[in-house]
Amino acid sequence: MMGERVGKDNDCYFYYYSSCSKGEMCKFRHEPAALRNETVCLYWRSGKCRRDKCIFRHMEIAVSAPDLT
Numbered sequence: 001m002m003g004e005r006v007g008k009d010n011d012c013y014f015y016y017y018s019s020c021s022k023g024e025m026c027k028f029r030h031e032p033a034a035l036r037n038e039t040v041c042l043y044w045r046s047g048k049c050r051r052d053k054c055i056f057r058h059m060e061i062a063v064s065a066p067d068l069t
């Protein structure tokens, strides 16, 4: 299964949208530089982002979800 990358490559939903209690133990990415950025990383999308502190989001941002309650 090449190219199946999980964990630190993907942003932590809780870190960006509320707060993540796992801190350093979290297996997802916590990147302060990307906090206020709503641009999805194109490299990440194609599975090629190797930047350590990428300022772009490593998650799909749902812009047109009408029933987010």
Ligand SMILES: [Zn+2]
Pocket (backbone or CB within 6 Å): 012, 013, 014, 015, 020, 021, 022, 023, 026, 027, 028, 029, 030
């Ligand atoms: Zn987290």
Ligand SMILES: [Zn+2]
Pocket (backbone or CB within 6 Å): 041, 042, 043, 044, 049, 050, 051, 054, 055, 056, 057, 058
């Ligand atoms: Zn990236």
